[in-house]
Amino acid sequence: MNCKTARVLMSAAVDGEISFKEEKGFLSHLLECKECCDEFDDAKKTKMIIKERIIQFKAPQTLIDSIMQLTDFNTRETEETLLYE
Amino acid sequence: MDKPAPTHQTKTPTKPEALSREERKKQLEFQKEAVVHLHSLYNYALHITMNPDDAEDLVQETYLKAYRFFNSFERGTNCKAWLFKILKNNYINRFRKNSKEPGKVDYDLIKDFYHSIKDTRRDSSEADTDYFHSLLHEEVYQALHSLPEEFREVIQLCDIEGFTYEEIANMVDSPIGTVRSRLYRGRKLLRVQLEEYARKYGFNTGKDQ
Ligand SMILES: [Zn+2]
Secondary structure, eight states: OOOHHHHHHHHHHHTTTHHHHHHHHHHHHHHHOHHHHHHHHHHHHHHHHHHSSSSSOOOOOHHHHHHHHSSSGHHHHHHHOOOOO | OOOOOOOOSOOOOSTTTOOOOHHHHHHHHHHHHTGGGGHHHHHHHHHHHHOOOHHHHHHHHHHHHHHHHHSSSSTTTTTHHHHHHHHHIIIIIIIIIHHTOOOTTOHHHHHHHHHHEEEETTTTSOOOOOOHHHOOOOOOOHHHTTHHHHHHHHIIIIIIIIHHHHHHHHHHTTTTHHHHHHHHHHHHHHHHHHHEEEETTTTTOEEEE
């Protein structure tokens, strides 16, 4: 495998979206190519930092309530008036 | 998951109090399958609208539509992905089309919003000097938002929401190969941004410029 192919597969390898066969070729390329190896590490780190650092907020209670009401039959009228299309 | 598809037309019951069995079943299933993703949808809406009020509206509309068309949701597939797709379409149709001023973003509001919860995760146990770990939510958030939308979008859907490439491809109406290369390029761009922040704070990123 050359660097070009390895880079095409890079994100898929990070995300576990690579086939067994592709992964074998990819990993053996990393063993002999420092550049791709570094890039792979960086890509994994970047994914991790996004996962770790981006905070997930709780939806406001008002929103939760109104969504719950959606599935309440009595609010059907409200639903009709809210539909703007 | 083997759920029988509703066979009766239940759209317009004659008496309001007579909630049909089918309708009740639909409600329960909707709660189990769709409402559980409320927080994810809200967060995603917050990211794309960058305005808490708009985010609420968007999520509300998404659920209204999802409930109306719940019968067309293919049982056994990822409901979260289905909801995200609806949300995205809603966003494009409404917020993009109707806003005369594109990018009308309430930055101050967003900033306050994020400030109020800042620092909550800083001192988790990683005692290392790796510059990546020095970054806070706010910096990572800003770096993410500095990316062109097509890159930011796939990174969010993949790294934050955990969708598969196939699901993402479907959501962004592009082939899987495109998703793959956008992720590759997006992460590279993001890294450059993050390194810039880190350098600003005096961390050695190992890359001189
Ligand atoms: Zn290489």
